[in-house]
Amino acid sequence: MSTKELTPLTTLSSPGTSVGLLEPSQLQNGNLSPENIAFYQEYGFLIAPDLVNTDEIHALKEETAAIFRGLRGIVEGTLPVKTGESDADVLKKYVAIHFPHKISELIRRFLHQRRIVDVLTGLLGPNVKALQSMLFVKGPGKAGQSWHQDEFYIPTRDKSLIGVWIAIDDATIENGCLWIIPGRPGYIMKRVDIESNEYADTDSIDVSRYPSDAALPVEVKSGSVVFFNGYTLHSSRQNKTPDCFRRALVNHYMNADSMLPWDQDGNLSPREDMRDIEIVAGIDPYAWKGIEDIIKPYLRPEKLNIKKN
Numbered sequence: 006m007s008t009k010e011l012t013p014l015t016t017l018s019s020p021g022t023s024v025g026l027l028e029p030s031q032l033q034n035g036n037l038s039p040e041n042i043a044f045y046q047e048y049g050f051l052i053a054p055d056l057v058n059t060d061e062i063h064a065l066k067e068e069t070a071a072i073f074r075g076l077r078g079i080v081e082g083t084l085p086v087k088t089g090e091s092d093a094d095v096l097k098k099y100v101a102i103h104f105p106h107k108i109s110e111l112i113r114r115f116l117h118q119r120r121i122v123d124v125l126t127g128l129l130g131p132n133v134k135a136l137q138s139m140l141f142v143k144g145p146g147k148a149g150q151s152w153h154q155d156e157f158y159i160p161t162r163d164k165s166l167i168g169v170w171i172a173i174d175d176a177t178i179e180n181g182c183l184w185i186i187p188g189r190p191g192y193i194m195k196r197v198d199i200e201s202n203e204y205a206d207t208d209s210i211d212v213s214r215y216p217s218d219a220a221l222p223v224e225v226k227s228g229s230v231v232f233f234n235g236y237t238l239h240s241s242r243q244n245k246t247p248d249c250f251r252r253a254l255v256n257h258y259m260n261a262d263s264m265l266p267w268d269q270d271g272n273l274s275p276r277e278d279m280r281d282i283e284i285v286a287g288i289d290p291y292a293w294k295g296i297e298d299i300i301k302p303y304l305r306p307e308k309l310n311i312k313k314n
């Protein structure tokens with residue numbers, strides 16, 4: 006095992022410094038510096054404060070309510086909205102919708118948000134494709150996601166997967182922010198069964214071999230964007246607030262030069278290249294294959310049991 010993936014935070018910064026203040030992890034004014042790129046290559050994540058402005062956040066909040074109210078189209082499994090039901094009462098019933106960009110033009114436009122795409126081309130190269138969106142609402146009491154690497158679920162051939170986590174609300178430890186273990190292990194790690202109210206999943210990467218201070222809470226303000234690599238370990242915990250949502254739009258991207266042998270968590274037949282994608286920068290080297298429109302938006306289940314190894 007590389008020592009990089011075990012580097013505790015205390016060796017990255019002075020004691021008491023939170024990840025939010027860890028300088029090379031932060032973009033200044035949305036500009037990706039060579040130091041940011043070097044940090045991402047080594048530790049697998051970056052934080053861009055204020056990459057999404059307050060008007061955009063306001064529009065995202067309104068759109069989130071409209072989507073969960075069923076006003077943008079059918080999402081299988083959502084319940085009819087009763088007369089007089091508030092947005093909060095509607096959102097409290099759900100954790101997340103996957104692929105909201107299929108029914109919402111605003112969410113689809115966010116896949117192409119210029120400042121986000123500029124960071125992605127700086128990290129991935131000129132040709133970038135989007136392959137998934139997820140809109141989390143995660144109300145009071147809702148569980149988080151256990152320790153995982155996104156490439157376990159979404160295998161790219163070139164290990165280029167990046168999650169782009171857009172904070173719609175301030176994300177705090179209490180309302181279930183993202184946690185990251187800095188590093189980019191070059192392989193998919195072993196998973197073990199777990200039972201915990203913190204997590205929706207019934208298994209998790211076993212993180213007991215990491216030092217207790219290796220995991221960083223990524224507490225960020227609304228409008229911040231967290232970029233993380235598909236091999237970087239991350240999780241989120243239960244929302245323990247009595248009345249706060251932790252809304253976040255999470256989009257996944259990769260280098261468009263690579264094919265994507267993803268069966269969409271078993272929803273599709275095995276395929277060498279999942280083509281329900283959107284090119285967000287540069288060219289599509291596989292344009293001759295055409296684009297598919299096969300994945301419909303769906304509700305994220307409260308309990309997750311996707312086991313592969």
Ligand SMILES: O=C(O)CCC(=O)C(=O)O
Binds near residue numbers: 141239255
């Ligand atoms: O936002 C969350 O609660 C979990 C997000 C996550 O783990 C992911 O996007 O892979």
